[in-house]
Amino acid sequence: MTDRRTFCFYAVGFFSAMILVCGCGKQGDGSEKVFTVGALHPEMNAFHSAIKNSVDKRAEEKGWKIINFSAGTSAEKQLDQMESLIALGVDAILICPIDAKSIGSGVKKARDAGIPVYGVDRSTVGTPLNMTVQADNEMGGRQAAVGAVAFLKKKYGEHKGVVLELQGDMASSVAQMRNKGFNEHMAKYPNIKVLSKPTEWDQDKFFKGALDVVGSQSVDAIFSHTDVIGTTPILSALAQLGKKIKAGQKGHIWYGAIDGSPTGLKAVREGWQDASYSQPCTDCGIVLDFVEKEVLKGETIATGPFIKEGALWSPARIFQADNGLMMLLATTVVTKDNVDDKRLWGNQ
Numbered sequence: 001m002t003d004r005r006t007f008c009f010y011a012v013g014f015f016s017a018m019i020l021v022c023g024c025g026k027q028g029d030g031s032e033k034v035f036t037v038g039a040l041h042p043e044m045n046a047f048h049s050a051i052k053n054s055v056d057k058r059a060e061e062k063g064w065k066i067i068n069f070s071a072g073t074s075a076e077k078q079l080d081q082m083e084s085l086i087a088l089g090v091d092a093i094l095i096c097p098i099d100a101k102s103i104g105s106g107v108k109k110a111r112d113a114g115i116p117v118y119g120v121d122r123s124t125v126g127t128p129l130n131m132t133v134q135a136d137n138e139m140g141g142r143q144a145a146v147g148a149v150a151f152l153k154k155k156y157g158e159h160k161g162v163v164l165e166l167q168g169d170m171a172s173s174v175a176q177m178r179n180k181g182f183n184e185h186m187a188k189y190p191n192i193k194v195l196s197k198p199t200e201w202d203q204d205k206f207f208k209g210a211l212d213v214v215g216s217q218s219v220d221a222i223f224s225h226t227d228v229i230g231t232t233p234i235l236s237a238l239a240q241l242g243k244k245i246k247a248g249q250k251g252h253i254w255y256g257a258i259d260g261s262p263t264g265l266k267a268v269r270e271g272w273q274d275a276s277y278s279q280p281c282t283d284c285g286i287v288l289d290f291v292e293k294e295v296l297k298g299e300t301i302a303t304g305p306f307i308k309e310g311a312l313w314s315p316a317r318i319f320q321a322d323n324g325l326m327m328l329l330a331t332t333v334v335t336k337d338n339v340d341d342k343r344l345w346g347n348q
Helices: 002-022 046-062 075-088 104-112 137-156 173-186 203-216 231-240 262-270 281-296
Strands: 036-041 065-070 092-095 117-120 131-135 161-167 192-198 221-224 254-259 275-278 304-306 316-321 324-329 332-334
Touching: 036 046, 036 075, 046 065, 046 281, 065 075, 075 092, 075 104, 092 281, 104 117, 117 281, 131 137, 131 281, 137 161, 137 173, 137 192, 137 221, 137 254, 137 275, 161 173, 161 203, 173 192, 192 203, 203 221, 203 231, 221 231, 231 254, 231 262, 254 262, 262 275, 262 332
Parallel strands: 036 065, 036 092, 092 117, 117 131, 131 324, 161 192, 161 221, 221 254, 254 275
Antiparallel strands: 275 332, 304 316, 316 324
16 A cells, blocks of 8 residues: 555656646636546557557647556556546546456546546446447457358358457456457357457467467467457467468468457468458547537537548447447458558558
8 A cells, every 4th residue: 555655646746747847737827727638548559559649639639638647457557547647636537447347446536536537448347437439349259250150161161160269358348348249149150169268468378378279179260359469479379380371271270350450450461360350549539529528518428320421430339338328439340352441540
């Protein structure tokens, strides 16, 4: 507890100083303070960096200030960071929870302090938020299942075979939804066996999971919850086993992964990855439009379809979920046919 209090004390002191330097808060001339949003991010890989950049850009367009924290993979650190933002008295908080359940105590403290909390990319379990804007992760899981099933049907002439699912961190809401979408579709095909292995979004565990399972039995297809972290170690494991074979060649193991990262798109182009299920992370800054609508304008966010001309994820849908309003942006199936589309975040 002493370490936590010390952390919060210094974090508050540092960022209070930063806000004063930036001109946030009440000015000496009596002008209004700048609207300030705290943003809690997990590890800053390519995917989450794209989300952060999207939010930062949207805030800049609005003339708002953003205080960004990254907690890596530590749920406890993320709670510390939320306490720091609450102490700073920010006007709203964005969270991408590392642990969908444990972040709930921080969310409750923020709301008790009168600070609205919004989810971006990931949501909570058991604790409501004002709203969450994220990709439709169940859709991504279903899309991967459809791709794997089609490959097996073509390979065997019937729906049978073995599929390895390399999961993310099942404490996160997105991994739970990707798993749900994938396995609910796979359940329609009882002769297809799914082997599921958790990785906690750890590269070494992606490598070991692929190496151990593919090295010990016949596997026809691999579904990874992410190609940001998973593609390189999975392909390395297949290469070590002598089973890294391009699509269309004899002995090829079908491989599909969610996210649409630069690494994943490169693997699709080269034929090692059959498909990527791209997420609209570079448009996640749209969450700030809803913060503005609700907090500054006092307006109600309408449920139903949400259309943005030209966006790959459009139409999105807004609905009331168990944990507050939810906006789901469609994921895009990426194959060799559309891998060079400039709208894909992995190409930007």
